[in-house]
Amino acid sequence: MDGRSQGLRGDRRVTLTEVAKRAGVSRSTVSFVLNGRTDLRLSADTFTRVRRAADELGYSPNATAKTLRTGRSGTVALVSDFIGTTSFANAMVRGVLESLHDADTLLYTVDTQGEPSLESKLLRSLINRDVDGIIYGSMFTRTIAVPELLRNVPFVLLNCVSDDPDTAAVIPDEVGAGATAASALLAAGHRDRIWFVGIFPPGTTGGAAWHSWSPLALPERLQGIDGALAAAGTELAGSVAIADDWDVANGYSSVAKLVASGATPSALICINDAVGVGACLALQEAGMRVPDDVSVMAFDGSPLTTAVRPTLTSVALPHEQLGRLAAQLLLDGTAAPRVHRVPMTLSPGHSISAPSSAR
């Protein structure tokens, strides 16, 4: 790390004069190129020479001065619990980044691990470094309390909502997703033996690894399912509980138990893709074919759906669109502070067919 001997900080900051000397131009020319002044006309060659000299010397404009002059620093932060440190919702970061990039705005991403003290430190640190605004996000959809520090800058909630009605938020339309899942099964001919896999056991609100936070996806997907089935004059035949994480192993064991109990579902609606994969494995191991004997519907639309046989039919989370919209709302700043719901669409696989009784 020979870089230690150099540096841009404190008294070692490179000056415009040094850049000018290296580029062989005047200080005002350098200021024009690097600080966006508009009172000179320059050749492309001069632009290139100044940029190169600035790069070689490691010149960096003073952020605070720039902020005071332009009123913005051109930097936004995505502050979330676990988005950056887990492999689930990274498409949200991509969506945010792409929208910001179109607006020539940089993105810093920080994860708080859901720890209030770390969150406070990070928020202070970002606000102190003159970010223009903050996108406050959650790895999975849930209700949050807006941190007081957040109210010091423009902010938008991403994949979470607060109980404060005057807050701009972007979340997936989970109720619509539930209705979509149920409607697809109804359309295929299922009706009286549709089960749901993935409620929490009594007294449980969410996985222990995630602070036991209550995911909105569960009640809202169920609300959509119940509504669509009721409109068709039917209801869920039953629900299967999953303790802790919604993963393949827990999906497998809960459905193995259901099958062992003698239940004869015609279709399973699983809370997410991993549980759906586990459900298929349990059904297949019990000698039931998917979808010939039992149809399996899931949610999230993750890459897992295309890695298994049959491929899973799933209602997809619009992570990238959520990120894009949150960034646009923050950049715009004039949008009404309300909850924006982004539609979730059916991602077709081969795990759904007509019920065996209808063949």
Next chain:
Amino acid sequence: MDGRSQGLRGDRRVTLTEVAKRAGVSRSTVSFVLNGRTDLRLSADTFTRVRRAADELGYSPNATAKTLRTGRSGTVALVSDFIGTTSFANAMVRGVLESLHDADTLLYTVDTQGEPSLESKLLRSLINRDVDGIIYGSMFTRTIAVPELLRNVPFVLLNCVSDDPDTAAVIPDEVGAGATAASALLAAGHRDRIWFVGIFPPGTTGGAAWHSWSPLALPERLQGIDGALAAAGTELAGSVAIADDWDVANGYSSVAKLVASGATPSALICINDAVGVGACLALQEAGMRVPDDVSVMAFDGSPLTTAVRPTLTSVALPHEQLGRLAAQLLLDGTAAPRVHRVPMTLSPGHSISAPSSAR
């Protein structure tokens, strides 16, 4: 966004005096609590009152002043191409974050999408905001050119190497991983019909979505495989090319083609888990059992390995450890500037057995 009417920036910055007034204490008491002065003795109650008043007002200490006083800002950045915006290497971020957290240091993560102009802007912006150092990472292991701007701060390379020998870097031991994969198959009794799946077609260096960058994993895993087989007096029976991305669909089609060509492998070593899953699907569709007829070995040790049947045996990427070590080297700063290789270990599944000829 009612936060718009408030703010910490410019002339709206909350002062120590305002915090003192709200907390009902002197300005020097506030300075003591918030700026780490050591020339006063205070009660726990006073500490709490000042902290609460500062939180309520959104007080934020001046970063530059703090940096000049302590010599460090307590913030480090992870600058990478695609780590934050893809769902592959996020455990590296987790490892970095956890090591930094132990040292009371904050982490900003930024993705450059591998675009030099965006990278320059982000590096300038971070250096200008007084980060203490930068971890410069890559989503997959490759050789990079150290950006000139990076040399202005202490830095460590994460999951990439440069041709500059005086650079600290942390990468997985891919050669060792190749040897581990081949040795496991040799130990199971395979010898003369081991194929490799995942070389690039002639004239190709890497996936188009990743700037066609050449992944180090390919030549180094092959080097380890070749070495272990040669030591046992044998060699690969052949190699199968995969154009573009190493995903399930491409693994499936390339192995379907191999099987259709009449090849009779006893074992396949696949470049990653997704290709391994695709290989299993192609073999099974051709009526070959895994592992009874053909053993399948993969690399990465991703969650995919446990979502399929048979579960995949894979040599796991040590992403979290890589992140931890890079952060420790940056924090320490006295480590010799060299390439640190972190071992990759076998993650056992059920896709390996003795060859059918040996049964």
